[in-house]
């Protein structure tokens with residue numbers, strides 16, 4: 001079993017770090033390659049992650065020729081006339097995000113069968129908004145045998161208000177609407193940078209999508225789409241993770257090409273904690289203070305504080321001297337890392353979606369297990385400031401979203417190694 005071993009206590013990260021393309025952008029972008037009827041699609045800056053291999057397998061299963069040139073970080077697909085209708089359990093069970101193929105397959109074929117994604121450790125993650133949005137476009141949707149089946153003789157434009165700005169539902173409905181007859185207006189849509197990235201690719205493919213990045217997205221349906229080239233947007237969560245790492249270790253790290261606009265709530269909280277945030281020509285420099293100040297944080301949909309940075313931020317709160325609060329409003333079960341951090345000495349009271357952390361009390365290394373993707377990063381961050389040796393296991397979660405995390409931290413001066421071979425996917 002792979003493990004990451006960290007000798008902590010004296011780490012001060014220093015240097016500069018490159019950030020990959022965003023996992024949460026590239027997965028829907030890969031789903032969008034189902035839409036073109038002709039031409040080649042080239043995605044550049046594709047991160048080498050296990051989730052990307054899973055989504056590649058889904059796309060290939062749908063009869064779309066796909067190659068992944070890892071050395072160039074480039075995925076190339078060829079449009080096909082004959083898109084298959086089914087995304088099986090084998091893939092969807094590995095990765096919830098594969099539900100975003102439902103809209104594109106339906107738009108191409110008038111018929112899609114996708115295995116139900118189910119929940120995951122961070123929450124139950126229902127897909128009612130995806131279903132209601134596609135129903136509004138005219139799809140007839142049934143569920144049986146663990147599959148969700150959508151059929152439509154013709155998708156038509158519609159007005160759909162989302163009860164909650166779900167990222168995946170916005171992407172699914174947006175993609176289905178690109179080939180619908182007429183205009184779709186999506187209100188209370190998700191506004192994440194990854195939504196904007198998807199809209200940009202769709203428009204390059206010949207779609208007509210306006211308003212992505214605001215809460216109202218308007219999609220005018222087109223007859224057909226074609227291949228296009230696109231550079232995947234930078235991973236703001238990976239960038240944010242290194243920002244927190246630098247802040248926690250009294251470090252001085254330049255996060256290359258980081259986009260301030262994408263990480264505004266995190267940067268504002270880091271400033272409140274006494275961290276120097278400096279915009280430079282090549283990126284954002286983070287300089288951690290001798291002592292971090294406590295801070296209260298509440299997760300929200302973008303442009304609020306991202307739930308995907310919650311676990312890493314609790315590691316910083318653990319180090320800050322005094323009482324900090326974390327309120328998680330997006331997922332109902334996203335505090336499991338705090339139980340593992342308790343093994344390292346964390347003082348925390350958890351009541352429903354609120355964690356009150358008494359920080360700055362000192363930590364000792366321990367053997368811990370990552371419970372989900374961001375938990376794995378957060379435990380590694382805390383391991384860097386804990387005295388002694390921390391061993392983090394269950395790295396399949398880490399490999400879903402971080403490329404060579406330990407190597408990047410080591411290049412910044414952390415005493416960290418990975419045993420049991422390389423990441424699962426390389």
Ligand SMILES: CC(=O)N[C@H]1[C@@H](OP(=O)(O)OP(=O)(O)OC[C@H]2O[C@@H](n3ccc(=O)[nH]c3=O)[C@H](O)[C@@H]2O)O[C@H](CO)[C@@H](O)[C@@H]1O
Pocket residue numbers: 023024025027096097123124125126127128129130131164165166167168169190194301307308330331332
């Ligand atoms: C691959 C990807 O991009 N994953 C991100 C995406 O996940 P994902 O797209 O799954 O997240 P959503 O925005 O859909 O989910 C947010 C909340 O809405 C609820 N909900 C969602 C859909 C639905 O039909 N009904 C419903 O109730 C979910 O249970 C959750 O409580 O956005 C999340 C919220 O920023 C991030 O944490 C994930 O990293």
Ligand SMILES: C=C(OP(=O)(O)O)C(=O)O
Pocket residue numbers: 024096097120122308373374401
């Ligand atoms: C929760 C996450 O991803 P996913 O939606 O793919 O599970 C994440 O990236 O932190």
